[in-house]
Amino acid sequence: MSIQAKQEEIIEEFSMFDDWMDKYNYLIEMGNSLEPLDEQYKTEKYLISGCQSQVWLYAWMEDGKLMIRGDSDAVITKGIVSLLLRVYSGEPPAEVYEDDHSFIDQIGLQEHLSPTRSNGLMSMLKQIKLYALAFKTKQEQKDKNE
């Protein structure tokens, strides 16, 4: 499924919720079912700064796709990590890099987008884009050299 398609799916899922409680309960559910990050990656190196809770994001390339794993010590944050992973993990880095993450707005989590939010959704997105850019550049270099 493309980034676009996955985002639309999520928007549809969230459109079913009438109130914030249901939405947060869903985020919590997703947070609780997030596959835990291997302890070896829960280090300073993978820590996203500027969050009230700790968030780690780890990424690598597999068959030309950007693979991401992440974790947090707070459940709502884990839920958000889970959303981001669902959308971006397994996609070509170039597409991840170019996406405008407008779905966040559309599922009513725009309040989390403010750069001053201490949950760091903005920081997470930034980190994912940085990973994408790094791998994209690497790949382009490789393609050129071949």
Add this chain to the structure above:
Amino acid sequence: MSIQAKQEEIIEEFSMFDDWMDKYNYLIEMGNSLEPLDEQYKTEKYLISGCQSQVWLYAWMEDGKLMIRGDSDAVITKGIVSLLLRVYSGEPPAEVYEDDHSFIDQIGLQEHLSPTRSNGLMSMLKQIKLYALAFKTKQEQKDKNE
């Protein structure tokens, strides 16, 4: 003439002025006719701090009376110095020390009394009282010893 009498005289003089201009012109006149302080006393030691203009006050005892001379580089300030000298110089230090300088209020110069006024009328009064206290104490000590 007693401190009290001199103050009453000044109050009467000032009561003749209808507006601030006449009052200030009188202060300026007094300032201009103030006998200049001997240069040897225009030093750091006799300088009153906290004034926008420089003010020096020098005092000594003569026949049991507190004698004061003073000067300033600003004329209005000199006028005020002149007023103070007229009232306090030549009087017994104990009386100078105890006077409540209420005449300042009554001649409409109360605005100069604020401790935050940078002309330092308050500082001048304080210094005169300090001189009075010092000489008064000295005299009392002497009287005791005799």
Add this chain to the structure above:
Amino acid sequence: MSLNTDIQKIRKSFPILKQEMNDRPLVYLDNAATTHKPRVVIDAISEYYNNYNSNVHRGVHTLSQKATEAFENSREKVRETINAASAHEIIFTSGATEAINMIAFSYGEKYIGEGDEIIISGLEHHSNIVPWQLVAERKNAHIKVLPVNEKGELILEKLDTLITKKTRIIAVNHISNTLGTINPVKEIIKKAHNHDIPVLVDGAQGIPHLDVDVQDLDVDFYCFSGHKVYGPTGVGVAYGKEKWLSDIPPYKGGGEMINRVTFEKTTYNDLPYKFEAGTPNIAGVIGLHKALEFVESTGKEKIRQIERELLDYATSQLKQIEGLKIYGEATNKTSVISFLINDIHPYDAGTIFDKLGIAIRTGHHCTQPLMDHFKIPGTVRASFAPYNTKKEIDILVEAIKKVKTMFG
């Protein structure tokens, strides 16, 4: 009068309390971070700008005189409030943090050298830790820490063994912002003075709740912020005994703090100006005056009585919630409750509280070493002011139950 009548009367003075947050009536339980401002404070600031805005000191004109008088009257009000011996022992700063930095720097320049020791406590706010670390680093001195027991109280007996011939100063807060513990600063000062060691008390949380008498405490330095005692942001106070303030070098250089400047040699102004370089926060200082008047007219005794009732009520209600653990159970504490619910992350809880209209602080509250002591990443902290109500505590209790279910 009943408690609630008193509270309702106080609430009327605070315009912000009519606000909603997330479509619910605002329940503001973040008073240890900053208190709200009564109308008199807000009006005093507007009035200053509308009627007599002017730079202070050295201005001959009436506007400047008016501003200067209002500014200096505030200094006198602060003096009276903490019963300082003299108004020139009151230095206006931009806040408690700057006040502590100023003393740490200036005292440190003169009295702290290589190998010397500074004692702080395990309960301190970063603002009373990092300034000392900066001095210690610059001077090659050491920090020693007075430890905390499981109830969140200082272990006073340990002080005797910490004090050595190399101890140069002791810095401790009056009240812990995270736990609410009221520290025995008078005893600490007495012990310190027995060894001729001065004491700085971080009164950021002390001033809003306690009667502070710096002469009775015999404290050497006392620092606090305006914004935590119903006053404006950007203004604080460093009180110091005259003998110290005249003795230690200035902190910042600039306008007002000098007597005479030449390129070769500069002489400093008298106290308090020696420590007040540059144009001060005039509006802030004037607002602080009104805030202290507000506290006085409300009555510190009344404030404490309300806060005590709120604390007792909240504590008993929270204790009934299974899985809720309160951090900080000092015998002598003020209206702050830090807690955790099961193993729910404070951030998760805070997010839901916010949705329910409750403004509450979560995290380490700038006391990471204390969090390390309890081996937790942070807490949820409810802190009460005399405009809070029992009903608001009920709302908090309901919210906690909801959080428990959501993350259960």
Add this chain to the structure above:
Amino acid sequence: MSLNTDIQKIRKSFPILKQEMNDRPLVYLDNAATTHKPRVVIDAISEYYNNYNSNVHRGVHTLSQKATEAFENSREKVRETINAASAHEIIFTSGATEAINMIAFSYGEKYIGEGDEIIISGLEHHSNIVPWQLVAERKNAHIKVLPVNEKGELILEKLDTLITKKTRIIAVNHISNTLGTINPVKEIIKKAHNHDIPVLVDGAQGIPHLDVDVQDLDVDFYCFSGHKVYGPTGVGVAYGKEKWLSDIPPYKGGGEMINRVTFEKTTYNDLPYKFEAGTPNIAGVIGLHKALEFVESTGKEKIRQIERELLDYATSQLKQIEGLKIYGEATNKTSVISFLINDIHPYDAGTIFDKLGIAIRTGHHCTQPLMDHFKIPGTVRASFAPYNTKKEIDILVEAIKKVKTMFG
């Protein structure tokens, strides 16, 4: 539109201008000391306290988010105003004085050592002299002074001979507060950078009058105060190039400026927070935003045009008064006139001006070395803002004539 129509429109924004002083309409000519505040600034402060007062950063709740957003939006506005490359190069301080002290301390800690040299100019305000003297004293470094000519201009050619291999920094103001001289800071910076020497510009008087583009100037540090640019008291800005700010150590320690605190080791937060210890002047920062918007919507070009006309008119009027001497006749100057009337003491003149409703500054204007240069104790200084009128200048001229008669 005529000049006067423009001025009248601007005047309407400033509530204080309706005040009387000593029973006469207030003629406020003390704008270099502090400017008045437009209604939008005063209202923004009340609005903050009435609607969303809260401590900033790290608060999960909506109130704290709102305050933080307003606070950070102001930072972005400052960035835009001076065209900094990045918002995190904008450090909020309590004023220009603190900003300069901060840079002098932090830069000095890292880069100034024994025998090193600091160049300042003969036109400096005490706030850009004393901080460097304090650093020089601590580090055993020396101050060298770029001299001033009789017109009150810097003698730029002398800079080449002052710069040596030991020069570590050059600090100079953008505009002299006493004389109005606009200094050739761009040339100074170019010369300095040829020798890899950074430059701090004291922009306290620059920001209200000039278009400042820190990237175009290529200036390393630029400092100013809010209260001199129609903003609140107690807030200022230190701009620094990222490379410097990340490089130099923090100035104050406390909340917000840290990343992680333990008693053993503390790591500092990213820019700009590393330099913003403690609760900032939130209301002040929010008010500054509105002040900069006010300047923008009025138009700097318009402001300069009005000020230029007022300056030209006042200069020509004052020059016609016999015995009046103007200090500061730089070719490139802003709306400040310092003068003396015969040998009448500035204090005497100021006292009479005050009685006539004119708020004007007298004294050394915190530039004693400059007064020494001219061998005078002080001046009378009239400084104009775009809300001043030609009529007010006429009132000043009449007052000067009266002063001449009274002390004649």
